[in-house]
Amino acid sequence: MLPNPLALIAEITHRCPLHCVYCSNPLEMAAAGSELATEDWIRVFREAAALGILHLHLTGGEPLARADLALLIAAAHGAGLYTNLITSGIGVSETRLAELVRAGLDHIQLSFQDSREDAANWIAGTRAQGHKLELARWIRKHPIAFTVNLVVHRQNLDHLAEMISFIEQLGPDRMEIAHAQYYGWALKNRAALIPTRKQLDKAIQVVAEAEKRLAGKIRIDSVVPDYYAKYPKACMGGWGRRLMLIDPTGKALPCHAAGVIPGISFENVCDRSLGQIWRESPAFQRFRGEEWMPEPCRGCERRSEDFGGCRCQALLLAGDASATDPACSLAASHSIIEAVLAEVNANHHEMATPVRSSSLRILQQEVGDLWVYRPNPE
Amino acid sequence: MALPADHSQPQLAKGCRWGEEGADDTILFPEGVIKVQGTGKHILERCDGQNTFADIVDELQKHYSNSDPAKIRDDVGKFLEALQQKRIVDY
Numbered sequence: 434m435l436p437n438p439l440a441l442i443a444e445i446t447h448r449c450p451l452h453c454v455y456c457s458n459p460l461e462m463a464a465a466g467s468e469l470a471t472e473d474w475i476r477v478f479r480e481a482a483a484l485g486i487l488h489l490h491l492t493g494g495e496p497l498a499r500a501d502l503a504l505l506i507a508a509a510h511g512a513g514l515y516t517n518l519i520t521s522g523i524g525v526s527e528t529r530l531a532e533l534v535r536a537g538l539d540h541i542q543l544s545f546q547d548s549r550e551d552a553a554n555w556i557a558g559t560r561a562q563g564h565k566l567e568l569a570r571w572i573r574k575h576p577i578a579f580t581v582n583l584v585v586h587r588q589n590l591d592h593l594a595e596m597i598s599f600i601e602q603l604g605p606d607r608m609e610i611a612h613a614q615y616y617g618w619a620l621k622n623r624a625a626l627i628p629t630r631k632q633l634d635k636a637i638q639v640v641a642e643a644e645k646r647l648a649g650k651i652r653i654d655s656v657v658p659d660y661y662a663k664y665p666k667a668c669m670g671g672w673g674r675r676l677m678l679i680d681p682t683g684k685a686l687p688c689h690a691a692g693v694i695p696g697i698s699f700e701n702v703c704d705r706s707l708g709q710i711w712r713e714s715p716a717f718q719r720f721r722g723e724e725w726m727p728e729p730c731r732g733c734e735r736r737s738e739d740f741g742g743c744r745c746q747a748l749l750l751a752g753d754a755s756a757t758d759p760a761c762s763l764a765a766s767h768s769i770i771e772a773v774l775a776e777v778n779a780n781h782h783e784m785a786t787p788v789r790s791s792s793l794r795i796l797q798q799e800v801g802d803l804w805v806y807r808p809n810p811e
Numbered sequence: 812m813a814l815p816a817d818h819s820q821p822q823l824a825k826g827c828r829w830g831e832e833g834a835d836d837t838i839l840f841p842e843g844v845i846k847v848q849g850t851g852k853h854i855l856e857r858c859d860g861q862n863t864f865a866d867i868v869d870e871l872q873k874h875y876s877n878s879d880p881a882k883i884r885d886d887v888g889k890f891l892e893a894l895q896q897k898r899i900v901d902y
Contacts, residue, residue, distance in 0.1 A: 439844075487830075487844055513831040515839040540826045540841040578826020578841045578898075606824060606898045607841060652898045654842075 437485030438711055441514075442492060442678040442689075445474065445505065449495040450523045452558030452793055452806035453546065455584055455619035455626060457689050458494065462810035463681040471501045473703060475508040477679060480707040482512035486677075489514040494681070494810075497524030503536045510537025517542060519582075522568040523561055530571050540578040542609070543569060547589050548599035555787035556588070558796055558806040569603040580607040585636065586626035587777075588785060593636050597643045601651060608651050610640060612658035616690040616745055622804035625785065627777050633661055660770050664735060665742025665758035672720035672744060677711060685710045687717055690745035694754045720744050725755055729763045814888035815864040821891055821902040822860035840899050854887060858900060864891070 447462035469477075478489060489509045496502055497520055509516045517540040518533065525533070543565060547553035550562040572579050581600045585593060593610075600608050613619045613626050628636070637657070644653050659666045669676045669688045678686045683701045686692060692699065700714045711717055719725070723736060730741040741747075742758020750759045750769050757764035788799040797806055815821055823829075823838065830837035830844070836852060838845050847855055850871070857867045868887050872880045894900040 487839060488842070515828075515844075517841060539828070539839070542841075576825050578824070580841055606826070649892075649895050652896070 435712060436674070438481075438677045439486065439675045440488040440490060440677075441477075441481045441486050441707075442490045442676060443474065443477070444492055444494065444678065444680050444689075445469075445496050445502075446498050446681050447494040447810045448498040449493055449521070449807075449809060450498070450559060451495065451521045451561060452808065453584075453618070454556055454558070454622045454804040454806060455586065455613040456807040457614065457617055457619070458807065459617050459690065459692050460621070461692075462494075464811045466811075468499075468681045469679075469683045469703070471504055473683060474505050477683075477702050477707060478505070478509040478514060479512045480702075481677075482514050484708050484711065487515055488517065490517045490519055492519040495521055495524060497522075497529075503529075503532050506533055506538050507536040510539075515539050520544070521557070521561060522565045523559075525568060527571050530568070530575070534575045534577055538577055540580065541572055542580040542582050543572070543605075544582045544584070545596075545600065546584070548592070548596040549787075551789050552589060552787045554791065555789070555796065555800075558793045560791045566603075569605075573604055578607070579605040580609060581605040582609040582611060584611050584613050585628075586613045587628045587632065588625065590628050590632040590636050591784070593639045594643075597639065601647065605651060608647075608653045610653065610655035612656065614658075615660070616693075616749065618805070618807045620749060623773070624777075625804045627660065627773065628658070630661065630774070630778050633658070659743075659746075659758075659760040660774060662760060663762045665739050665746075665760040665764075667739045668743035668746075668758075671740035673711070673717035674721065674740070677707065677717075685714070685716070687720075688743075688745065690749075691716075693745060694748050720754075727755060727757060730757050733763065813892075815891050815895075815902040817863060817865040819864050819902040820860050820862065821858040821864060821867070821900055823855070823858060824895075824898050824901045827899050838899060840897075845899070851890065854890060855894075855900075858891070864888070864902065 446468055447458055448465055496518060506516055516538055518538055519542045522543050546556040553562045554560050581603055583596055615623050640655050672687050679702055683703050684699045685702055686699055697716045697719055699716045700710050726741050730736050742761055744754045747756040747758050748754040751766035759766040759769045785803055788796055790796050793806060827838060827840040829835055830839055836846055868884045872883050875883060891900055
């Protein structure tokens with residue numbers, strides 16, 4: 434029997450005041466005018482709770498860009514969902530934060546780009562660091578769980594220990610050390626972001642030491658980046674197995690990046706209920722289970738653990754969404770990953786120097802072809 | 812970190828809460844959920860920030876009077892410590 438999804442990821446907008454070079458949003462973002470209305474989201478949250486979903490992750494873009502966020506949280510809370518806000522923090526005052534907590538927010542996950550202000554602003558394409566620090570202090574006054582998320586990559590991994598100490602000072606309950614994942618904007622900017630093996634080995638050691646030191650105080654969640662792993666990640670816990678993602682326009686997807694896969698039509702929550710989409714839509718059934726699997730997945734004993742890896746990565750790197758994830762060392766296309774790693778580990782990469790500017794235009798001009806900033810959708 | 816001290820008052824950590832009606836044997840926390848039953852549920856229901864660790868142990872020792880009291884104390888401490896490491900319980 435098909436289990437219920439456990440979590441709903443609601444990308445309530447693609448608008449964002451930040452322009453992070455590894456943003457997980459698709460390259461083609463939803464325009465402000467095409468976003469679902471308040472009452473549509475509220476209906477979706479009620480359907481989600483009725484379907485047995487426990488956790489709601491409100492994300493974007495920057496969810497605070499929606500003026501109705503408190504209403505959405507209140508509706509989700511009222512439906513019984515455990516509500517998490519994934520945010521850059523830009524767009525919340527101390528008063529608005531209190532309003533969101535009163536509405537029933539359970540958990541806030543605040544992203545930091547770096548411990549060093551110049552570097553953080555250089556990655557985000559705007560000045561955000563000062564406000565984030567202030568927000569972290571406000572958050573701790575409220576009875577909600579607090580996670581700090583830090584995306585790591587070649588440009589900041591060398592001072593990971595410093596970044597961990599910096600986060601420690603903010604007093605969160607959890608710290609997520611997330612390697613950039615190469616989809617969307619991060620794939621476009623991969624050459625500047627992918628770490629070297631030496632950096633990665635050092636980082637694993639730094640994280641292990643921090644875990645030991647912070648045990649019982651701050652929980653650290655960190656994952657080895659899949660390009661360096663022997664086996665692929667169990668992307669989203671398997672296609673259509675645990676999670677549903679709704680994009681700003683109401684399109685239901687099995688993951689953040691699935692929209693890039695050609696030949697799949699994704700249904701909209703305005704046309705069908707969440708339950709119908711979960712159970713019956715061709716998109717959610719496309720890679721569910723093991724029927725679709727090619728060799729070597731089909732005969733692999735790990736197939737029920739990693740589900741053949743990530744379909745989007747298979748498409749983006751190997752050109753075939755039905756192929757084994759190239760990140761798997763057993764995949765026929767693994768040479769694609771090996772070539773990327775050989776390149777980054779053979780060349781002596783000069784570390785880029787952060788550009789200091791609060792103007793996106795100047796930043797883009799100054800960084801040249803190092804990377805492309807994510808623009809704000811219209 | 813260590814086992815809870817006698818005078819500590821264990822409670823669910825910030826942002827961790829019991830499930831709604833019909834799911835009141837679950838504890839929801841960031842990114843996850845645990846199902847608790849039997850003695851585990853009994854212990855966590857007493858982790859209200861009021862009862863001390865000593866109170867909770869004492870009650871269980873009386874309840875399971877045929878078991879070794881030192882072992883009960885040790886088991887309850889380890890149970891709470893494991894949840895504290897996951898940032899589900901604070902003391």
